Amino acid sequence: xxxxxxxxxxxxxxxxxxxxxxxxxxxxxxxxxxxxxxxxxxxxxxxxxxxxxxxxxxxxxxxxxxxxxxxxxxxxxxxxxxxxxxxxxxxxxxxxxxxxxxxxxxxxxxxxxxxxxxxxxxxxxxxxxxxxxxxxxxxxxxxxxxxxxxxxxxxxxxxxxxxxxxxxxxxxxxxxxxxxxxxxxxxxxxxxxxxxxxxxxxxxxxxxxxxxxxxxxxxxxxxx
Numbered sequence: 001x002x003x004x005x006x007x008x009x010x011x012x013x014x015x016x017x018x019x020x021x022x023x024x025x026x027x028x029x030x031x032x033x034x035x036x037x038x039x040x041x042x043x044x045x046x047x048x049x050x051x052x053x054x055x056x057x058x059x060x061x062x063x064x065x066x067x068x069x070x071x072x073x074x075x076x077x078x079x080x081x082x083x084x085x086x087x088x089x090x091x092x093x094x095x096x097x098x099x100x101x102x103x104x105x106x107x108x109x110x111x112x113x114x115x116x117x118x119x120x121x122x123x124x125x126x127x128x129x130x131x132x133x134x135x136x137x138x139x140x141x142x143x144x145x146x147x148x149x150x151x152x153x154x155x156x157x158x159x160x161x162x163x164x165x166x167x168x169x170x171x172x173x174x175x176x177x178x179x180x181x182x183x184x185x186x187x188x189x190x191x192x193x194x195x196x197x198x199x200x201x202x203x204x205x206x207x208x209x210x211x212x213x214x215x216x217x218x219x220x221x222x223x224x
Contacts, residue, residue, distance in 0.1 A: 005030065005122040006137075007212055008130035011144035012185060013094075013173045014151035014158075016196050016204060020144065021126035022075055023205050024212065028124070031072055033117055035127030035134070036097065038068045038110050040088035041079040043096035053099045056106075063100075063109035091159055098173050101128075104182040111183075128177055131188035140215050141191035142208060148174075150197050 007024065011017050018034050025032035042063050043053070051058045069078040077085045087093075100106055107129075114134050117123060125134065131141035146154075152167035159166065177185040187193060192211050196204045 004119070005139045005216055006118050006135045007124040007140045007142070008135050008138035008188075008191070009124065009126040009142045009144060009208075010128055010131050010185070010187070010191065011126075012128075012151065012177065013170050014155040015144040015146050016154070016201070017126040017144055018075075019201060020204055020208055021124045023201075024208055025124040026073065027205075027209060028122070028212065030122045030124050031070065031117070033070055033114060033123050033125040034075075034077070035110070035114055035125060035130065037070075037077045037088055038066075038113070039097040039101045039106075040093050041068045041077065041084060042066055042106065042110070043093055043100045044084060044088050045079065046100065047092075047096060053096060056103045059100055059103050060105035060109060063106040068113070091161070094169065094173070098176055102176065102180050102182070107182050128185040129183035131191050132186060133183045136188070140212050141188050142211060143187040143191040143193050144204075145193065145195050146197045 007028075007030070009017050009021050018036065021034065022032045024030075042059065045062050045066060046053060046059060049062075051062065053059070067080050070076070071078065075085060076083060077088060111134050114125065118125060118135060127134070131138055131143070148167065148170065152163050152170050155170060156163040156166040194204065194207055194211075199207070
């Protein structure tokens with residue numbers, strides 16, 4: 001039986017993690033786990049149930065009880081059986097998810113869920129602390145990055161918002177992610193750094209697939 005493979009992709013907001021993780025997982029036949037979607041799902045549930053984003057106890061309860069599922073071969077995200085793929089991408093959910101992710105007990109609850117998934121199958125998992133905290137022994141670790149200007153432009157195009165406003169949001173998100181006490185955004189020492197500035201999505205995909213295949217054989221660990 002071939003060994004389960006874990007590909008960890010970390011990086012700041014709008015670096016292309018979600019899109020690339022889905023494409024790489026599809027090519028390798030792995031399950032794609034968007035950890036950011038898990039925090040967004042918890043934030044969505046909190047907003048719907050009027051739970052204050054400062055109520056750490058209730059947020060932990062929601063994180064523990066949330067059943068977040070990813071549909072293989074698609075970007076579909078289910079929360080307690082409901083398709084919330086579009087709902088969690090609403091503009092206000094980004095900031096709410098960032099606040100939720102600051103709660104240590106929420107992070108611990110979701111990390112347990114992420115590890116459970118990774119123990120069942122080969123996965124491509126993306127987020128901000130996958131290679132450092134969730135799967136420190138991941139088979140392959142990649143840190144995606146791009147210039148702040150390019151990241152802001154990408155997100156602005158996705159959300160149809162002014163680039164200046166998006167740039168401010170991303171700067172604030174970067175600051176929170178890098179300075180939080182629990183699992184801050186840092187590049188793992190053994191992660192391969194990939195700067196996507198100036199590269200097309202196809203070019204980045206090719207780079208990442210080569211990195212994975214240099215360490216595995218089309219998703220199967222080398223034995224030599």
